Amino acid sequence: KRLILATRNAGKITELHAILADAGLDLDLVGADAYPDIPDVKETGVTFAENALLKAHALARATGLPAVADDSGLCVDVLGGAPGIFSARWSGTHGDDEANLNLLLAQLGDIADEHRGAYFACAAALALPDGTERVVEGRLNGVLRHTPSGTNGFGYDPILQPEGETRTCAELTPAEKNAISHRGQAFRALVPVVRELAG
Numbered sequence: 001k002r003l004i005l006a007t008r009n010a011g012k013i014t015e016l017h018a019i020l021a022d023a024g025l026d027l028d029l030v031g032a033d034a035y036p037d038i039p040d041v042k043e044t045g046v047t048f049a050e051n052a053l054l055k056a057h058a059l060a061r062a063t064g065l066p067a068v069a070d071d072s073g074l075c076v077d078v079l080g081g082a083p084g085i086f087s088a089r090w091s092g093t094h095g096d097d098e099a100n101l102n103l104l105l106a107q108l109g110d111i112a113d114e115h116r117g118a119y120f121a122c123a124a125a126l127a128l129p130d131g132t133e134r135v136v137e138g139r140l141n142g143v144l145r146h147t148p149s150g151t152n153g154f155g156y157d158p159i160l161q162p163e164g165e166t167r168t169c170a171e172l173t174p175a176e177k178n179a180i181s182h183r184g185q186a187f188r189a190l191v192p193v194v195r196e197l198a199g
């Protein structure tokens with residue numbers, strides 16, 4: 001049985017394969033890139049959950065198969081939660097991880113460590129072709145470094161140091177990151193729901 005991963009973000013796809021396999025989900029996972037004719041949905045929601053549901057529904061409707069989607073981002077305390085749902089295009093160029101990260105670091109300047117709190121958030125949504133939907137969320141708290149460090153992961157991983165860690169997310173192994181991450185938490189919570197409704 002097939003489950004569509006309604007994302008074109010390569011970093012997410014790698015992590016989702018590992019998270020879902022480790023959770024014992026025995027479905028044939030197919031990324032949105034396998035359906036190049038299905039246009040990207042406009043992310044018009046104002047929350048991670050709304051946007052995750054929009055993406056999951058678009059793929060489920062167009063393929064006739066169950067679909068899961070991830071909407072995620074980095075929420076910075078002193079920026080009132082920004083970039084939040086705009087994390088992928090903070091610099092103006094969608095998916096330019098390096099430009100997004102550098103702009104954010106410039107905006108924070110030399111603000112002291114005690115004011116550099118931030119968290120990653122992830123909404124994991126499941127949609128079925130008949131319109132059934134479920135969504136769960138995960139969160140990883142941390143502080144933002146002054147300079148990037150580490151080469152694993154993607155996006156803002158080189159600057160987010162999780163609470164209780166001395167390394168950034170990009171210095172953790174993939175398994176270490178998935179064990180504590182916003183995405184790991186959200187998708188592990190979604191697995192029993194996928195089994196029940198789409199397994």
Ligand code: ITT
Pocket residue numbers: 006007008009012055070071072073074085087088095097100120153154155156157169181183
């Ligand atoms: P899809 O919509 O195709 O899934 P996207 O990259 O546009 O891909 P989002 O709108 O959910 O997805 O944006 C997520 C952005 O948030 C992502 O590009 C990163 O910049 C950041 N982000 C999310 N999870 C992250 C993680 O685990 N580590 C680092 N950055 C992350």
